[in-house]
Amino acid sequence: xxxxxxxxxxxxxxxxxxxxxxxxxxxxxxxxxxxxxxxxxxxxxxxxxxxxxxxxxxxxxxxxxxxxxxxxxxxxxxxxxxxxxxxxxxxxxxxxxxxxxxxxxxxxxxxxxxxxxxxxxxxxxxxxxxxxxxxxxxxxxxxxxxxxxxxxxxxxxxxxxxxxxxxxxxxxxxxxxxxxxxxxxxxxxxxxxxxxxxxxxxxxxxxxxxxxxxxxxxxxxxxxxxxxxxxxxxxxxxxxxxxxxxxxxxxxxxxxxxxxxxxxxxxxxxxxxxxxxxxxxxxxxxxxxxxxxxxxxxxxxxxxxxxxxxxxxxxxxxxxxxxxxxxxxxxxxxxxxxxxxxxxxxxxxxxxxxxxxxxxxxxxxxxxxxxxxxxxxxxxxxxxxxxxxxxxxxxxxxxxx
Amino acid sequence: xxxxxxxxxxxxxxxxxxxxxxxxxxxxxxxxxxxxxxxxxxxxxxxxxxxxxxxxxxxxxxxxxxxxxxxxxxxxxxxxxxxxxxxxxxxxxxxxxxxxxxxxxxxxxxxxxxxxxxxxxxxxxxxxxxxxxxxxxxxxxxxxxxxxxxxxxxxxxxxxxxxxxxxxxxxxxxxxxxxxxxxxxxxxxxxxxxxxxxxxxxxxxxxxxxxxxxxxxxxxxxxxxxxxxxxxxxxxxxxxxxxxxxxxxxxxxxxxxxxxxxxxxxxxxxxxxxxxxxxxxxxxxxxxxxxxxxxxxxxxxxxxxxxxxxxxxxxxxxxxxxxxxxxxxxxxxxxxxxxxxxxxxxxxxxxxxxxxxxxxxxxxxxxxxxxxxxxxxxxxxxxxxxxxxxxxxxxxxxxxxxxxxxxxxxxxxxxxxxxxxxxxxxxxxxxxxxxxxxxxxxxxxxxxxxxxxxxxxxxxxxxxxxxxxxxxxxxxxxxxxxxxxxxx
Numbered sequence: 001x002x003x004x005x006x007x008x009x010x011x012x013x014x015x016x017x018x019x020x021x022x023x024x025x026x027x028x029x030x031x032x033x034x035x036x037x038x039x040x041x042x043x044x045x046x047x048x049x050x051x052x053x054x055x056x057x058x059x060x061x062x063x064x065x066x067x068x069x070x071x072x073x074x075x076x077x078x079x080x081x082x083x084x085x086x087x088x089x090x091x092x093x094x095x096x097x098x099x100x101x102x103x104x105x106x107x108x109x110x111x112x113x114x115x116x117x118x119x120x121x122x123x124x125x126x127x128x129x130x131x132x133x134x135x136x137x138x139x140x141x142x143x144x145x146x147x148x149x150x151x152x153x154x155x156x157x158x159x160x161x162x163x164x165x166x167x168x169x170x171x172x173x174x175x176x177x178x179x180x181x182x183x184x185x186x187x188x189x190x191x192x193x194x195x196x197x198x199x200x201x202x203x204x205x206x207x208x209x210x211x212x213x214x215x216x217x218x219x220x221x222x223x224x225x226x227x228x229x230x231x232x233x234x235x236x237x238x239x240x241x242x243x244x245x246x247x248x249x250x251x252x253x254x255x256x257x258x259x260x261x262x263x264x265x266x267x268x269x270x271x272x273x274x275x276x277x278x279x280x281x282x283x284x285x286x287x288x289x290x291x292x293x294x295x296x297x298x299x300x301x302x303x304x305x306x307x308x309x310x311x312x313x314x315x316x317x318x319x320x321x322x323x324x325x326x327x328x329x330x331x332x333x334x335x336x337x338x339x340x341x342x343x344x345x346x347x348x349x350x351x352x353x354x355x356x357x358x359x360x361x362x363x364x365x366x367x368x369x370x371x372x373x374x375x376x377x378x379x380x381x382x383x384x385x386x387x388x389x390x391x392x393x394x395x396x397x398x399x400x401x
Numbered sequence: 402x403x404x405x406x407x408x409x410x411x412x413x414x415x416x417x418x419x420x421x422x423x424x425x426x427x428x429x430x431x432x433x434x435x436x437x438x439x440x441x442x443x444x445x446x447x448x449x450x451x452x453x454x455x456x457x458x459x460x461x462x463x464x465x466x467x468x469x470x471x472x473x474x475x476x477x478x479x480x481x482x483x484x485x486x487x488x489x490x491x492x493x494x495x496x497x498x499x500x501x502x503x504x505x506x507x508x509x510x511x512x513x514x515x516x517x518x519x520x521x522x523x524x525x526x527x528x529x530x531x532x533x534x535x536x537x538x539x540x541x542x543x544x545x546x547x548x549x550x551x552x553x554x555x556x557x558x559x560x561x562x563x564x565x566x567x568x569x570x571x572x573x574x575x576x577x578x579x580x581x582x583x584x585x586x587x588x589x590x591x592x593x594x595x596x597x598x599x600x601x602x603x604x605x606x607x608x609x610x611x612x613x614x615x616x617x618x619x620x621x622x623x624x625x626x627x628x629x630x631x632x633x634x635x636x637x638x639x640x641x642x643x644x645x646x647x648x649x650x651x652x653x654x655x656x657x658x659x660x661x662x663x664x665x666x667x668x669x670x671x672x673x674x675x676x677x678x679x680x681x682x683x684x685x686x687x688x689x690x691x692x693x694x695x696x697x698x699x700x701x702x703x704x705x706x707x708x709x710x711x712x713x714x715x716x717x718x719x720x721x722x723x724x725x726x727x728x729x730x731x732x733x734x735x736x737x738x739x740x741x742x743x744x745x746x747x748x749x750x751x752x753x754x755x756x757x758x759x760x761x762x763x764x765x766x767x768x769x770x771x772x773x774x775x776x777x778x779x780x781x782x783x784x785x786x787x788x789x790x791x792x793x794x795x796x797x798x799x800x801x802x803x804x805x806x807x808x809x810x811x812x813x814x815x816x817x818x819x820x821x822x823x824x825x826x827x828x829x830x831x832x833x834x835x836x837x838x839x840x841x842x843x844x845x846x847x848x849x850x851x852x853x854x855x856x857x858x859x860x861x862x863x864x865x866x867x868x869x870x871x872x873x874x875x876x877x878x879x880x881x882x883x884x885x886x887x888x889x
Contacts, residue, residue: 156689164685165602182600190594192584199539199584202546205573208558225558276556283554284546 047071096270104212105265107315108224113264115256116307117376120314122261123220125364126372127251132354133239133375147191154382157183161349162386170388177296177349180382181228185292200233202285207278209316211323212271214365218262221271222319225278226312228292229320231285236341238358240373245339245360248371275331277323286327288320288342295348303348306379313344313355314374321359333363335370352380468746477686477742484744485607485678491628492671496728497700497721500669501714504723505660510610510629511731512777513770513789514655515723520648520769520792533589540585547577567702571762572636575699576600579637597640597690604633604696605679606732609745610777613665626778627666630678631732638683638733639694647752648771652787659788682736691740693733693755698725700761719796722759722766727791730757730770734789738775748776748785768793 026033049057049071059073060066093099113119121128131137139145147153161180165171185203192198205228212221255261279286293313295303304312321340329336336359344355354377361370390397450458452466467483474480494510508515551574561569580598587594609626682693702708704721734753743749753772758765774787 160597160684160688164688165599165683167603167605167679167681178600182598186580186596186598189580189584190587192587193591193594199543199581202550202581203577204550204555206557206569207555278556279550280554280556283550285550 044072046074050074093270098270098272100269100271102219103267103269104219104221104271105262105267106221106223106271107265107319108222109226109312109316111264111266111312112304112308113311115259115263116305116311117314118254118256119259119261119264120311121374122253122255123215124314124318124372125215125253125361125367126314126318126357126374127248129373129375130377131375132377133356135239136356136375144194145191147187153187154184157187158383158386163388172298173349174296174298177294177347180349181292181294181345181347197234200285201230201289204229204231204279208276209278209319209323210272210274210276211319211326212273212275213322213362215261216365216367220262220265222315222322223271226291226316227294229278229288230290230292231279231283232287232289233285235287235338236289236343238339238341239356239375240339240358240360245370245373248360248373249369251371253367253371275323275326277320277327286324288324291316291320291342291344293344293346295346306351306353309346309348310353310355310376310378313346313353314357314376317342317344317355317357317374318359318372321357322362325359325362329362333361333365335361335363350382350386352382353378354380471744472747477740480742480744481680481686481739484739485680488675488678489628490673490675491607491630491678492666492673494629494631494671494728496631496633496725496732497698497704498724499704499721500671500724501717502720503669504720504727506662506666506669506671507724507727507731508660508791509662510666511608511727511789512610512659512774512782513727513731513791514657514659515727516655516657516790516792517794518792519767519794520771520790523646523648535589536585540582543581543585544578547574547581550574550577564702567699567762571699571760574762575636575697575760579639579697583639592641592643593639593694595642596694597684597688599635599638599640599683601634601636602638602683603681604631604635604638604683604729604733604736605681606631606736606739607678607680608735608775608777610782612779628678631728632679633729633732635696635729635733636699637697639696640683640688640690641692641694642690644692644751645694645754645756647754648769648792649752649790651749651752651773653773653790654786655788655790680736680739682733682740686740691737692753693737695756695758696729696733698729698757698759700725700759705761706764719766722796723768723791723793725759726757726766726768726770726793730755730768730791731772731789734770734772735775738772743775745776745778745781748774748781748787764796764798766794766796 047057049055057071060070061073061075063070107123117128120126157180161176161183162171165179166175189198206225207229208223208225210221210223212219214220277288291313293309293316295309297303321342324342325336325340328340340359342357342359344357346353346355356375358373360372363369450456450462452459452462471480471483474483494507500506504515507513551570557569583593583596583598587596607628607630609628611627612624613627615621615623615625682691684690700721706718709715709718709721734755737755738749738753741749749772755770757768757770759768760766769792771790773789774785776782776785776787
């Protein structure tokens with residue numbers, strides 16, 4: 001009984017707490033009390049001289065060494081003046097300089113929205129259009145833009161990422177997902193001879209984005225890094241014409257009562273309202289071009305579902321676009337003359353989601369008025385399946401080599 | 402009776418001649434294939450040494466049988482498997498090492514000759530048209546952009562502490578630099594446009610060199626080959642599908658000698674371990690991009706310049722770069738050669754060439770490596786006049802002077818107020834380092850004379866001004882690249 005430790009004690013259903021009639025188990029086990037050999041020795045009791053009131057005992061403190069006959073000095077407790085970072089406690093939230101009474105709902109890179117794309121559309125006051133816009137599709141269909149031996153190159157890229165790039169027999173998703181995205185981007189960049197504007201772009205990682213906006217009475221913020229981001233020197237041209245933008249006034253945002261639109265977002269009272277694109281002023285590549293969101297966790301429960309990934313893409317693209325719009329046109333809420341366009345690609349190594357978002361308005365508080373537009377191309381498989389090792393049944397190779 | 406006498410006579414002959422006779426007898430029917438009808442067929446089986454006897458001849462025959470299986474292997478994977486499947490204790494060679502004078506040791510392990518400077522330019526072919534002029538300004542601007550982005554413009558979550566600076570700032574900077582420069586230079590070199598870019602992919606190589614007498618154990622006193630393994634992880638590497646042309650001919654005799662070390666490699670220090678022998682260039686053998694172009698290495702904090710100077714090892718600064726280059730590039734070119742089916746008994750018939758850029762975030766050095774021979778084992782190296790060659794430059798810097806606009810105090814002390822200001826980048830002296838490493842197209846590789854002269858003028862190592870976080874501006878012509886407006 002004396003050996004019962006903390007966790008085992010709970011199993012004993014704490015008979016000692018009932019008062020009398022305890023089983024005899026101590027309230028704290030030996031581990032919590034301290035093993036006897038490691039206990040600090042008790043300080044000696046103060047001299048009896050200190051109990052005499054009105055008398056100042058003569059101590060050996062001045063002599064700096066023990067002197068028999070003189071009293072033991074009692075020193076005031078020492079305040080070191082600083083605490084090592086290991087033992088520092090954070091001040092309570094109320095005392096933080098950025099504490100605000102109004103709660104803010106923050107979307108960061110691990111937030112999974114319950115309603116997925118619908119919720120993201122409501123939060124960003126956006127209208128969804130399935131499929132990529134004509135302008136983008138025409139670029140892809142244009143035979144002049146095709147890379148020579150495109151199929152062979154892409155097949156090589158898939159083989160390289162899924163099979164060749166590591167000494168293991170079956171590479172894990174954490175390695176092959178970034179490899180496949182990097183290789184595909186490199187393949188696109190190989191067209192730099194035909195399209196010199198590809199040289200006016202740069203890739204950045206770990207930039208901290210932060211934007212806040214009001215949606216009705218709730219304050220919503222997108223904060224955090226979204227992975228790799230391609231920035232360009234020239235802005236992307238707007239895709240939808242003014243008529244289409246005006247036509248979105250009639251669109252009604254889909255609500256999903258009784259689910260609150262802020263479910264899945266992190267509620268916090270300590271936040272900073274200032275916008276931050278993640279780059280300082282004077283950056284030579286000011287316009288965000290494409291975001292690349294990778295879901296490269298090995299275990300499926302750690303990866304986002306396609307719907308959640310699409311929602312994350314919408315929100316991060318929107319955050320970048322809003323921060324850019326506020327930088328260019330000021331903080332007032334208005335309908336933008338020149339809409340800001342940001343693209344995004346999300347993948348888990350096999351399934352790709354493409355997104356183009358056009359920010360038409362920064363007036364997000366009300367539900368009426370011009371809405372933003374998003375074109376979404378979801379669940380595009382780069383390849384159906386990939387067997388790293390040949391499937392052998394009854395000593396005969398059945399599956400692909 | 403006569404046959405018995407013959408047999409006894411033959412036995413008295415030392416093993417070697419028996420073996421060669423056996424060899425001649427064994428190879429005779431294979432060599433004279435078409436003539437077999439003309440020559441008489443041997444009436445008795447060839448006299449060869451035993452396979453299982455405890456004798457040198459038997460061991461030699463077993464070794465040759467094993468080598469014959471390697472020669473007869475149908476695919477490269479099978480060949481590599483046979484060469485690497487037996488595991489024994491081997492020395493682990495680390496390209497990035499703190500060992501003193503490691504470059505001389507590595508030269509002896511890899512039979513490499515080190516020549517300072519860059520290889521000679523190839524003779525200009527009269528029929529090919531001259532290449533378009535190199536747009537150095539654009540390259541410089543791209544490099545400046547990458548540098549400024551990582552060091553200044555990018556707002557990160559937390560202020561990066563000093564010990565994480567290398568991996569948080571220098572590493573993405575190098576990634577970006579490689580990507581942007583490859584893109585810009587692919588106009589001059591279409592092979593670069595189609596190249597594969599690897600990021601932190603492993604490179605492994607396993608080879609045998611030299612022999613030793615086993616000092617203790619149940620095999621004490623016997624001769625054993627020395628085995629080495631390199632497990633390297635270059636920060637970036639560029640692989641292409643066509644091989645780079647050679648710098649010098651395959652049998653070019655270099656007047657410099659390969660350094661010979663009189664001690665065992667344990668003295669370096671080098672330690673032995675037994676684990677999987679791997680040979681890997683960054684991809685498996687099936688990849689069409691199986692030839693190497695350039696590798697980029699980032700030196701760790703343990704080997705940084707300030708640390709070496711504090712340890713009074715100022716002369717080891719260059720050694721660190723050279724050792725890294727020799728080991729990494731030898732491993733890469735050796736693995737490339739083995740992927741093509743060459744090995745120590747089947748030596749390379751064409752030289753394998755690769756380049757390397759080694760940096761610690763501020764200082765760069767450029768290396769070129771030509772692998773002329775893989776035959777480094779004691780048996781194969783007996784009559785091998787070929788040597789591998791490594792060309793390398795001194796560490797060259799590109800420097801920026803960060804100045805606090807308000808007060809000319811020590812810029813190392815970055816006060817909170819000065820962080821928000823744009824540093825007054827007086828001049829960003831970016832060397833055209835890319836000239837040498839990236840310009841290597843199929844036909845035009847020439848380190849420019851400007852590069853060579855700049856090398857001589859800006860040799861450093863001792864000129865580092867410790868006060869500044871970013872080294873020293875080089876002596877003379879600071880090329881004004883960016884004069885950014887001062888923030889009020």
